[in-house]
Amino acid sequence: MIQFLTPILLLFLLIVSYIFSIVYGNRRSGTTKINLPPGSFGWPFVGESLSLLRAGWDGVPERFVRERVEKHGNPLVFKTSLLGDRMAVLCGPAGNKFLFGNENKLVAAWWPLPVRKLFGRCLITIRGDEAKWMRKMLLSYLSPDAFASHYAATMDTVTRRHIQIHWQGKEEVNVFKTVKLYAFELACRLFMSLEEPNHISKLASLFNIFLKGIIELPLEIPGTRFYSSKKAAAAIRTELMMIIKDRKMALEEGKASSSQDLLSHLLSSSDENGRYLTEKEIANNILLLLFAGHDTSTVSITLVMKSLAEHPDVYDKVLREQMEICKSKEGGELLKWEDIQKMRYSWNVVSEVMRLNPPVTGAFREALLDFEYAGYTIPKGWKLYWSAVSTHKDEANYEDVMRFDPSRFEGTGPRPFTYVPFGGGPRMCLGKEFSRLEVLVFLHNIVTNFKWDLLIPNEKIEYDPMATPAKGLPVRLHPHQV
Numbered sequence: 001m002i003q004f005l006t007p008i009l010l011l012f013l014l015i016v017s018y019i020f021s022i023v024y025g026n027r028r029s030g031t032t033k034i035n036l037p038p039g040s041f042g043w044p045f046v047g048e049s050l051s052l053l054r055a056g057w058d059g060v061p062e063r064f065v066r067e068r069v070e071k072h073g074n075p076l077v078f079k080t081s082l083l084g085d086r087m088a089v090l091c092g093p094a095g096n097k098f099l100f101g102n103e104n105k106l107v108a109a110w111w112p113l114p115v116r117k118l119f120g121r122c123l124i125t126i127r128g129d130e131a132k133w134m135r136k137m138l139l140s141y142l143s144p145d146a147f148a149s150h151y152a153a154t155m156d157t158v159t160r161r162h163i164q165i166h167w168q169g170k171e172e173v174n175v176f177k178t179v180k181l182y183a184f185e186l187a188c189r190l191f192m193s194l195e196e197p198n199h200i201s202k203l204a205s206l207f208n209i210f211l212k213g214i215i216e217l218p219l220e221i222p223g224t225r226f227y228s229s230k231k232a233a234a235a236i237r238t239e240l241m242m243i244i245k246d247r248k249m250a251l252e253e254g255k256a257s258s259s260q261d262l263l264s265h266l267l268s269s270s271d272e273n274g275r276y277l278t279e280k281e282i283a284n285n286i287l288l289l290l291f292a293g294h295d296t297s298t299v300s301i302t303l304v305m306k307s308l309a310e311h312p313d314v315y316d317k318v319l320r321e322q323m324e325i326c327k328s329k330e331g332g333e334l335l336k337w338e339d340i341q342k343m344r345y346s347w348n349v350v351s352e353v354m355r356l357n358p359p360v361t362g363a364f365r366e367a368l369l370d371f372e373y374a375g376y377t378i379p380k381g382w383k384l385y386w387s388a389v390s391t392h393k394d395e396a397n398y399e400d401v402m403r404f405d406p407s408r409f410e411g412t413g414p415r416p417f418t419y420v421p422f423g424g425g426p427r428m429c430l431g432k433e434f435s436r437l438e439v440l441v442f443l444h445n446i447v448t449n450f451k452w453d454l455l456i457p458n459e460k461i462e463y464d465p466m467a468t469p470a471k472g473l474p475v476r477l478h479p480h481q482v
């Protein structure tokens with residue numbers, strides 16, 4: 001998420017924060033001397049943000065943390081200045097454990113300004129009991145208990161149709177672009193029962209404009225990307241509000257079922273005190289889930305396909321596991337939740353892909369009060385950062401760290417807090433199980449239909465902001481002969 005911010009936005013934020021830090025910082029330094037972590041706030045205005053961005057663009061996002069740990073000689077924590085904020089980076093499993101374990105006590109979730117402005121009131125922009133309540137409402141649809149019974153079959157249906165239209169009969173495919181279409185269509189279908197292709201593609205176009213503003217200067221001036229993004233977000237919300245109103249009426253008239261999708265579920269469910277989400281909260285949260293859900297899964301599937309092409313022995317083992325599942329089913333029978341549980345080796349492969357290239361490289365928190373960490377003081381209001389990518393790529397946590405080896409996930413798997421692609425604690429990714437299902441259903445369908453070669457061997461992976469092959473991973477397809 002850090003890499004979302006362009007240099008212009010950084011400059012803007014840094015100027016604002018510099019002025020703020022002069023006013024606020026002087027007030028604090030006039031009182032007592034604080035024992036801050038080692039590190040550097042970098043250049044006036046830009047801090048160390050450009051080093052962080054450059055590491056991502058160069059495809060080595062872990063470099064930012066590694067270099068500073070070596071330079072400042074402390075493997076646990078260092079201070080820096082990023083995105084216009086003074087920040088402490090808490091490194092490795094100890095830092096992850098501390099941040100995940102202290103949510104709502106010492107720290108709370110925090111996202112940069114453009115994110116907060118664009119998403120409005122929804123799960124990621126609220127904290128404390130309110131956030132707990134909203135998470136519970138959303139999880140009652142997104143937890144495995146809720147979707148195990150019917151999601152697998154619906155996902156399988158959508159995936160088969162997608163493969164038939166976008167992959168079969170093609171010699172070459174751009175994996176990232178094509179899978180992105182798939183993930184968006186799947187989310188529209190499962191969250192809101194949208195199936196009409198024109199409606200979905202209208203929303204997808206608005207969504208692409210919306211996404212560009214998340215990485216821009218939050219200036220509401222016509223012509224800027226942020227302005228266009230805010231307008232696109234408003235247009236998406238208008239669409240969503242219409243869909244919500246229609247559905248509300250259909251539910252009242254008994255023409256829709258309360259369990260048909262996320263939307264019906266949110267409209268029909270209240271908490272134990274009879275409190276419902278408002279229509280606006282439902283629209284904002286669906287916007288969030290469409291955003292959080294489709295790019296992350298797209299990245300995972302794309303990188304899994306890259307790894308399988310690079311490791312034919314691993315591809316063969318995945319294919320064998322998936323063919324066993326095919327053999328256990330009647331011709332044409334759709335996947336069930338129990339089939340997903342049998343995909344153990346395939347999930348180890350996905351996990352190893354996410355270890356080496358976590359789709360989300362890390363996330364932020366904010367200090368709710370002054371507290372001590374590793375012998376240093378973290379002042380109230382400072383931002384904190386935990387890094388999945390530098391934890392995953394540290395020799396201290398994984399032997400022969402760069403070797404692709406799915407067997408790391410056999411048995412009890414990696415040590416606690418050394419594998420954190422979905423974060424942890426009360427703010428852990430809400431869509432973990434959903435994405436597991438989505439990635440495995442896709443993997444089942446793609447390997448049982450095709451083998452593929454990479455058209456650009458060793459294609460560079462750039463983090464901007466998520467791990468993406470520079471050219472989108474073009475591949476040549478080889479359908480299995482039946």
Ligand code: HEM
Nearest residue numbers: 292293296297300360363421422423424427429430431435
């Ligand atoms: C491979 C796929 C995915 C990865 C790697 C991923 C990763 C993450 C990470 C690292 C966080 C931040 C956790 C933290 O701050 O501690 C997060 C939060 C979140 N994710 Fe995911 N995610 C994925 C898929 C999804 C999907 C499919 C959905 C929705 C269906 C989703 C919904 C969310 C939401 C709503 C949050 C915010 C949770 C909160 O603040 O309480 N994610 N995700």
